[in-house]
Amino acid sequence: MSPVATTTTAHRLLRHVALAQSAGRLPSVVAGVVRDSTLVWSGGYGEVPGPVVDAQYRIGSITKTLTAVLVLQLVRDGRIALDDSCGDVLGDVGYADRTVRSLLAHSTGMQSEPTGSWWERSAGLSFDELATSNPGAGSVFDDRQQFHYSNLGYALLGELAARLVGSSWWDAVQARILQPLALTRTTYLPLAPAATGFSVHPYAGALLAEPSTDTGAMAPAGQLWSTVTDLAAYAGFLLNGHDDVLSAAELRLAFTPASGEPDTGLGYAHGLGFQLLPGGSGTLVGHTGSMPGFLAACLVDPRRGSAAVCLANGTSGLAPSELATTLIEELERSEPALPAPWVPSSPVPRAVADVLGVWHWGNTPLVFSWEGSELVVRGADREKHRFTVTADRIVGLSGYHAGEELKVVRNADGSVNHLDIATFIHTRTPYDPAAPIPGG
Numbered sequence: 001m002s003p004v005a006t007t008t009t010a011h012r013l014l015r016h017v018a019l020a021q022s023a024g025r026l027p028s029v030v031a032g033v034v035r036d037s038t039l040v041w042s043g044g045y046g047e048v049p050g051p052v053v054d055a056q057y058r059i060g061s062i063t064k065t066l067t068a069v070l071v072l073q074l075v076r077d078g079r080i081a082l083d084d085s086c087g088d089v090l091g092d093v094g095y096a097d098r099t100v101r102s103l104l105a106h107s108t109g110m111q112s113e114p115t116g117s118w119w120e121r122s123a124g125l126s127f128d129e130l131a132t133s134n135p136g137a138g139s140v141f142d143d144r145q146q147f148h149y150s151n152l153g154y155a156l157l158g159e160l161a162a163r164l165v166g167s168s169w170w171d172a173v174q175a176r177i178l179q180p181l182a183l184t185r186t187t188y189l190p191l192a193p194a195a196t197g198f199s200v201h202p203y204a205g206a207l208l209a210e211p212s213t214d215t216g217a218m219a220p221a222g223q224l225w226s227t228v229t230d231l232a233a234y235a236g237f238l239l240n241g242h243d244d245v246l247s248a249a250e251l252r253l254a255f256t257p258a259s260g261e262p263d264t265g266l267g268y269a270h271g272l273g274f275q276l277l278p279g280g281s282g283t284l285v286g287h288t289g290s291m292p293g294f295l296a297a298c299l300v301d302p303r304r305g306s307a308a309v310c311l312a313n314g315t316s317g318l319a320p321s322e323l324a325t326t327l328i329e330e331l332e333r334s335e336p337a338l339p340a341p342w343v344p345s346s347p348v349p350r351a352v353a354d355v356l357g358v359w360h361w362g363n364t365p366l367v368f369s370w371e372g373s374e375l376v377v378r379g380a381d382r383e384k385h386r387f388t389v390t391a392d393r394i395v396g397l398s399g400y401h402a403g404e405e406l407k408v409v410r411n412a413d414g415s416v417n418h419l420d421i422a423t424f425i426h427t428r429t430p431y432d433p434a435a436p437i438p439g440g
Contacts, residue, residue, distance in 0.1 A: 003040065003041065004033070004040050004041045004331070004334075004335060006334070006335070008334070009041070009330075009331070009334040009335055010041055010043070012330055012334055013031075013033060013041055013043060013327055013330055013331070013334075014043040014045070016031075016323065016326050016327055016330060017029050017030075017031050017043050017044065017045050017310070017323070017327075018045045020045075020310075020312075020318055020323050021045040021046045021312070022045075023317075024312070024314065024316075024317030024318045025200050025205065025314070025317050026046060026200075026295075026312045026313070026314035026317050026318060027046055027047055027195075027196075027198050027200075027207065027312075027313050027314060028044060028045065028046035028047050028048045028049070028195060028312065028313055029044065029045050029046060029310065029311070029312045029318065029323075030042070030043070030044035030045075030048055030052045030055060030057070030228050030310070030311050030312075031043060031044070031228065031308065031309060031310040031311070031323065031324075031327060032053070032228040032229075032231070032232045032308065032309050032310075033306070033307070033308050033327050033328070033331050034232050034235045034236060034239075034300075034306060034307035034308070034309075035305060035306050035307075035331065035337070036305050037235075037236030037239055037240055037305070038236070039053070039228070039229065039232040039233075040331075041331075042228050042229075042232075048195075049193045049194060049195045049196070050192075050193025051193070052228060053227065053228045053229045054185065054193065054227055054228075054229060055193050055194065055195060055227060055228075055311075056185060056187070056190050056191060056192075056193065056194035056195065056225045056226065056227055057194070057195045057225065057226070057227070057294055057296060057311035057312070057313055058190070058195075058197060058212070058224070058225050058289075058291045058293070058294035058296070059222075059224050059225065059226045059231070059289045059294070059296045059298075059311070060222045060288075060289025060290045060291040060294060060295070060296055061151075061221065061222050061287055061288065061289040061290065062224070062226070062231070062286075062287045062288070062289040062296055062297075062298050063219070063220065063221065063222050063223055063224040063289070064154050064220070064221055064222070064273060064287060065273050065274055065286070065287045065298075066173050066177055066224070067154055067157050067158050067161065067169070067173075067220040067221075067273070068104055068157070068254065068272060068273020068274065069177055069245065069246055069254075069273070070161045070165075070169075070172055070173060070176060070177065071100060071104065071157055071160065071161050071273070072104075072246060072250060072254055072272065072273070073176060073245070073246060074161060074164050074165070075100070076246070076250060079164045080100060080160070080164060081100070082099065082100050082101040082104075082272075083099050083100070083101055084099060084100055085097050085098065085099055085100075086098055086099070086100060086103060086156050086157075086160050089160045089163050089164060090131075090156065090159060090160055090163070093131040093135075093136075093156070094110075094131060094134045094135045094136030094137070094138075095108060095110050095136050095139070095153075095156065096136075097143070098110065098143055098153070098156075100157070100160070101258065101272065102143060102144055103150075103153045103154070103156060103157050104157065104258070104271075104272040104273045105147070105258035105259040105270050105271065105272060105273075106147055106148060106149045106150055106153065106259060106270055107143075107144050107145075107146065107147055107148070107258065107259040107270075108143055108144075108148075108150060108153055109139050109140060109141030109142050109143050109144070109145055109146075109148055110136075110138065110139055110140070110148070110150050110152060110153055111134075111138035111139065111140055111150065111152060112140075112148065112149055112150050112151060112152070113151055113152060114130060114133065114134050114151070114152045114155070114218065115133050115134055115138065116133055119151070119215055119218045120213070120215070120222065120291055120292055121210075121211055121213060121292050122213065123213060123214070123216070124213065124214050124215040124216020124217060124218060124219065125216050125217050125218075126216060126217055127155070127159045127217040129217070130155060130216075130217040130218070134152060146259070146262075147259040147260055147261050147270060151218065151221040151222065152218075152221075154220050154221035155217050155218050155220055155221055157220060158217075158219065158220025158221070159217065159220075161220075169219060169220050170188050170219065176245070177245055180242060180244035180245050181233060181234065181237050181242060181245060182233065183226070183230040183233060183234060184230070185226065185227045185229065185230045186224060186225065186226040186227075186230045186234075187224065187225050187226075188214075188219070188223060188224065188225075189212075189214065189225070190212060190225050191225070194225065195294075195311075195313035196209055196212075196293070196313060197209070197210040197212065197291070197292060197293015197294045197313050197314075197315070198210060198293050198313055198314055198315070199292070199293065199314070199315040199316075200314060200315075200316075200317065209293070210292035210293030210294075210315060211292060212293075222289065222291055226311075227311075228309055228311065231296075231298045231309040231311075232307070232309055234298060235286070235298055235299075235300050235307035235308075235309060236307075238251060238285065238286065238298075238300045238302075238307070239300050239302060239305055239307065253272070254271050254272040254273060254274055255271045255274055255276065255285045255302070256271055256272075257269035257270070257271060257276055258270060258271055258272055260276075271285070274286060274287060275287050275288065275321075277299065277321055277325070279299070279301070279325040279328065279329065280301035280303070280304060280306070280325070280328050280329060280332070281301055281303040281304050282303065283302075284299040284300065284301055284321075284324075284325060284328065285299065285300050285302060286298045286299035286300055286307075286324075287299075288320050288321045289320070290315075290320075292315055293313055293314065293315055294311070294312065294313055294314075294315075295311075295312045295314060295315075295316075295317075295318045295320045296309075296310065296311045296312070296320055297309065297310050297320035297321050297323065297324040298324070299321065299324040299325065299328065301328055304328075304332065304337040305337065306328055306331055306332070306337060307328065308323075308324040308325070308327035308328045308331075309324065310323045310324050310327070343372070345370050345371060345372055345373070346372065346373045348370045349389045349392075350392070351389050351392045351393070351394055351408070352368075352370060352375050352389060352394060354408075354415075354416050355368055355375070355394075355406075355408060355416070355419065356368050356369060356370060357428075358428070359419060359426040359427065359428060360426060360427055360428070360429060360430045360431075360432075361424060361425070361426050362430065362431060362438050363430040363431060364379060365379065365430075366378065366379045366384065366426065367379070373388075374386055374387060374388055374397065375387040375388070375389065375394060375406075377399070383399070384399050384400075385398065385399035385400065385401045385402075386398045386399060387401075387406055393405055394406040394407075394408075396421075401421050401422060401424070404421055404422040405421075405422075406419060406420075406421045407419070407420040407421070416428075417434065417435055418432065418435035418436070418439075420436075425437065425438060425439065427439055
């Protein structure tokens, strides 16, 4: 592990963990901070069952992100489409009409929990038993009406992936995610050294051991155990992608908001399997987790290339997303991320050779420049749009014109008359009368 630059930074990070452990009355809290895909700091407070970086804790719903990655691999490979119904694979089960996309984004309107005794503290059922006891009558909203978190939905996704792969969900996760990422201490059941999950009596302060269950068909929603080291490596994957799992571009699609909670004041959204929270440089991506006796979080700041993970062995007493966010922001305050070094751009493609320079949208000047391997548009010293060039087509990557094509419209002599981006006309001079509306 590469250390943070100063012992002062390490002390400040540890203090946040110590405050969380003490104020939350938690048996132990461990955490790690990642920068540039490297675990640069780790620390623990309380009775940690072994080395901080190697002690296993249950990660709860962080498991859902692995289920989502597995499903997204199958979408990439053409085995199923996001807008296919889960019934195409699972047959006549409850909620068979819900799509893969809405299951990933928790927008199916289906019930949050399976019927019967609380699944997190009960012996797990087979998928057939789970499907039989949840025939689809528990819907609380119409499909795609709004966000409604559903653990049951991820049981369906796990079974869907298992059938498409032709193995158990756990075998598929191991072969297609854990092994390529070398996550050797992420397991289905605990392996020593592992924390015991506890509930703390609210008045006596006594510890009550929580059950460590095999959740059966509900495992894709929250079964797994992991460590600071493994979750830090997983955070590195979320930041940069991996050729054998999902690429960075495929992850960006998963991180795009697909549903959200309006009651939070736009303070929360959900992508395809991933939580999106405010913090860091703008938006943090990842997931929190809880199971009886355990709390966890793994959040990444994609813009800064930083991340934090935290694990605790208490049923309550910690808001893991808040601790992870605090650690990310403390790292930035104490040791700010460095900007990417400037390097000369790649050769300017023919398609944009005479597009560079100042253009006007109406009377608003905008500067078009070739930076690295992309066309960047700035106005009033702020980036407005970014384009890529593919097969002589100039297509928007970000900003209002994302996905739209920039068309270079030429005069009879080959000189450029104007630029047309989805009817937004750009001219070399303000309101050029030789160009279409707004100038002509």
